[in-house]
Amino acid sequence: MMGAGKTTIGRHLARRLKKRFVDCDHEVEARTGVRIPVIFEIEGEQGFRRREAQVLQELTAGHGMILATGGGVVLNPENRARLAQTGLVIYLCVPPGELFARTRRDRNRPLLQVADPQAKLAELYAQRDPLYREIADIVIEGGGKTPLGMALLLEEEIGHRCGHST
Numbered sequence: 001m002m003g004a005g006k007t008t009i010g011r012h013l014a015r016r017l018k019k020r021f022v023d024c025d026h027e028v029e030a031r032t033g034v035r036i037p038v039i040f041e042i043e044g045e046q047g048f049r050r051r052e053a054q055v056l057q058e059l060t061a062g063h064g065m066i067l068a069t070g071g072g073v074v075l076n077p078e079n080r081a082r083l084a085q086t087g088l089v090i091y092l093c094v095p096p097g098e099l100f101a102r103t104r105r106d107r108n109r110p111l112l113q114v115a116d117p118q119a120k121l122a123e124l125y126a127q128r129d130p131l132y133r134e135i136a137d138i139v140i141e142g143g144g145k146t147p148l149g150m151a152l153l154l155e156e157e158i159g160h161r162c163g164h165s166t
Contacts, residue, residue, distance in 0.1 A: 005092055005102075005147055006068035012151035014066040017158070023068045027055050037108060045072075053079055060086040071124070074131040084135040088161065090154060091132040094142035096122040137161070 007023050014021035028051050029035055039048045052069075053076055059067055060082050067087070073079050083089050094102075100118045103109055114120050133139060138157050140150065 005094070005142065005150065006071075008147040009092065009150045009154070010066045010068040012148050013154050016151055016155050017066065020065040021068070022059055022065050024052065024055055024059060024073065025068075025070045027059065028052055028070075031055065035108060037113075049076060057082060071128065074128055074135070080131060080135050088137045088158065089135050090138045090140065091136035092140050092142045092150070093129065093132070096125045098142070099125070 007026075010023070011021050013019075025036060028039070028048070032039060032051065036048065039051065043051075049072065052073060056069065056073060056079055059065075069079075069083070073083070096118070099121050103117075103121070138154070138161070140153065140157075142150065145153065
């Protein structure tokens with residue numbers, strides 16, 4: 001979900017595991033030369049989702065990286081299948097109230113530029129949470145830990161899943 005800390009935690013985890021870190025949203029911006037709100041303004045959400053799916057397909061063809069996806073990537077069944085087939089999927093689950101506290105002043109989130117962003121976050125959570133849970137190998141209930149603390153927890157969980165301690 002947007003505001004869950006995917007980028008910050010992903011960077012910490014990549015450093016700890018000595019892997020390359022890639023943020024799918026940043027990659028879309030780098031390739032288009034504009035910020036995501038501009039893509040939404042010009043092409044709408046559907047145009048952005050097409051670009052996101054294309055970048056995701058290219059990025060998941062690689063190996064040995066920690067990839068942070070955009071919050072809505074799971075809306076596309078092909079994206080979900082691609083993620084499930086190509087790597088270990090981690091879902092950072094953060095309740096809508098906390099997501100609102102983290103994102104309420106962030107103008108770089110086009111879906112939240114509405115009259116009631118808190119209600120919109122609750123709606124997005126209700127829509128996306130089951131989709132994340134459908135493909136997640138690891139579900140971490142977020143909140144209450146620092147990003148580094150979350151990365152340490154994930155490092156330990158990944159170590160257990162890979163059959164060795166980290």
